[in-house]
Amino acid sequence: MQFALKSTESIQKTLTDRMNNITWVGVELKGTTYHLTVVEKNEPEKEEYVSPRHLVAKKKAVIQRLVVDEGLAIVKLNDYVKKGDILVSGNIGAEDKPQLVAAKGVVLAETWYTTEAELPLKSEIDVLTGENKTMYRIGWKDTSIPIWGFWGKDYQRETVEKNTSSFHFLGMELPITFTKQVIHESELGIKTYTKKEAKDVLFKLAREDVLSKVSDDATIKKEKILHERVENGKxxxxxxxxxxxxxxxxxxxxxGD
Structure with a gap:
C-alpha cells in the first residue's frame, strides 16, 4: 500500500489560508517528517474604548505647555485657569452637529504651594552602641511565643527592628506568623544644628513634602523662603x-452637556 503525500506547496497554502494569525509558513519535508517554520502576524493591540470626555483642570494654574492628542484645545499658553475649567474639549463638532470623542493630551501648568516646617536646634536622639541580639518568635493569632534568643541581658535603652512573615497553605493565609527581632542597644545622644544646617534640613523636608503631593513627573520651578524665625529653640x-x-x-x- 502506498500513501500519497501532499506537496509542501499545497500544505503551505492550506495552512496560510486557514490560519489568520500567521504571515508566512515554510514547509520542508525531511524523510517522512514535515518541518514547519511559522512567522506570526505582529498585529497592533486594539485600543480600549474610552467614552467621550473633556480634560479639565484639577487645580488653579497658569498654562505652560499644551499637547493635544485628541479633542479641541480650549486654553492657550499663559492662560490662567481655575479648578474644573475645560482645558481640552471632547466635542469637536459644530454647534448644530456635535461630534464627541475622548479628549487626550497633556496640559503642563505652573501651580503654587506653600509649606511650613520647623526643626529644633537641639534634640535628643538614640545612638547605637554596636551591641545587639536577635530574637525569633512564633505567633498564633494574638499570641506570640519566643523560641530563640530570649536569653541574655536586657538593654536599658534599645531600638528594635522587626520583620514578620506569614505562612500560606493551598493559597490560604494561616493564622501563624514568624517574627525576627533585632534588638540594638542604644544610648541617649544630643543632636545640635546651626541655624544654616537646620534651614538646609528644612528645605529638604519641605521639598519632599511638596513632591509627595504631585505626580512623579512634576518638577519644582522655583522655591523661596517667605518667612523664617527662631522661636523657643526651633x-x-x-x-x-x-x-x-x-x-x-x-x-x-x-x-445634553
Missing part, C-alpha cells in the same frame, strides 16, 4: 514653591 520656615505639573483630569461628557 527654626521655623515658610517656603513658597512654583511647580510645573500636568493638571489635566478626565471628566465624562454627559449627553
Amino acid at each position: 527654626v521655623k520656615v515658610t517656603i513658597y514653591y512654583q511647580v510645573i505639573e500636568d493638571i489635566a483630569i478626565a471628566q465624562p461628557i454627559v449627553q
